[in-house]
Amino acid sequence: MADAGPGSLGDQVREAWLTTLALNAAFDRPWVEAATAWAVAAAGGSPATVVDVGCGAGGASAAFAGQGSGTVVALDPDPRLVEVARGRLAEAGLAGRVRLAAAAIGGLPVPPGTADVVWASGVIHHVPDQQAAVDELAGLLRPGGVLALVEGGLPLRCLPHEIGLGRPGLEARLDEARARWFTDLRAELGGPPMPYGWPEALARAGLVDVRVRAFVAEATPADPTGAEIARQHLVSARDELGDRLAPDDRATVARLLDPGDPAWLGGRHDLVVTAVRTVQIGTAPAG
Numbered sequence: 669m670a671d672a673g674p675g676s677l678g679d680q681v682r683e684a685w686l687t688t689l690a691l692n693a694a695f696d697r698p699w700v701e702a703a704t705a706w707a708v709a710a711a712g713g714s715p716a717t718v719v720d721v722g723c724g725a726g727g728a729s730a731a732f733a734g735q736g737s738g739t740v741v742a743l744d745p746d747p748r749l750v751e752v753a754r755g756r757l758a759e760a761g762l763a764g765r766v767r768l769a770a771a772a773i774g775g776l777p778v779p780p781g782t783a784d785v786v787w788a789s790g791v792i793h794h795v796p797d798q799q800a801a802v803d804e805l806a807g808l809l810r811p812g813g814v815l816a817l818v819e820g821g822l823p824l825r826c827l828p829h830e831i832g833l834g835r836p837g838l839e840a841r842l843d844e845a846r847a848r849w850f851t852d853l854r855a856e857l858g859g860p861p862m863p864y865g866w867p868e869a870l871a872r873a874g875l876v877d878v879r880v881r882a883f884v885a886e887a888t889p890a891d892p893t894g895a896e897i898a899r900q901h902l903v904s905a906r907d908e909l910g911d912r913l914a915p916d917d918r919a920t921v922a923r924l925l926d927p928g929d930p931a932w933l934g935g936r937h938d939l940v941v942t943a944v945r946t947v948q949i950g951t952a953p954a955g
Contacts, residue, residue, distance in 0.1 A: 721787065722789065780807045792819060833923060867880060
């Protein structure tokens with residue numbers, strides 16, 4: 669993630685992520701394993717060197733190491749996340765397969781032209797100059813190597829359209845408020861605009877054979893992980909969106925999060941938690 673001052677929107681993202689590491693790892697594991705396997709196959713299988721940029725708690729690094737990749741280099745600008753990843757990888761018996769370091773885009777300790785796969789999940793949109801960041805990551809690839817960007821997709825859904833209180837369509841309004849929050853985040857970061865999509869960014873970085881796949885993250889109503897993901901979904905709305913939400917919607921969210929309220933989210937048995945993660949890959953030209 670890009671550095672940001674205390675109290676900034678970027679800082680909010682980091683702190684929220686730190687408090688939900690285990691939960692997010694459990695929810696994301698199936699799609700991360702499928703997506704990393706796709707990236708490995710696109711690079712020709714059994715990559716010698718994988719670089720996980722913005723590794724967070726190490727979920728993708730663990731997936732790559734578990735799939736038989738050679739050396740996995742896991743990098744994150746937040747030393748706290750590096751240590752969390754180190755512990756998780758040790759618990760999984762993968763510590764010897766992954767090299768970890770605190771490092772950010774603009775100062776990555778990876779020589780150009782040496783990586784078979786570069787993976788960056790939810791990273792580039794935190795960098796002021798997004799195209800320059802994509803260019804930098806593409807430059808790490810050997811000929812035939814693959815850059816995988818996890819950006820975009822469809823937002824998380826967990827509630828029915830009508831929930832029995834407030835106006836119908838609460839989640840659509842949460843999406844709209846989050847879109848404005850994201851616009852504010854990008855404005856705070858500064859940097860030039862990037863008025864085109866991620867596949868075009870990969871092509872402008874000189875990569876070829878650009879492809880896109882969507883992966884579903886999901887949890888059933890009976891899954892405790894799904895119930896907690898739904899709760900955290902609303903906690904983030906309450907804590908981060910502020911006045912971007914109308915007063916009546918803020919009141920609805922507060923009631924859904926109150927265990928003493930008849931409308932409490934934990935009393936519902938109709939939560940179907942889904943989100944779509946989009947992965948874009950491009951290949952460094954041969955020769």
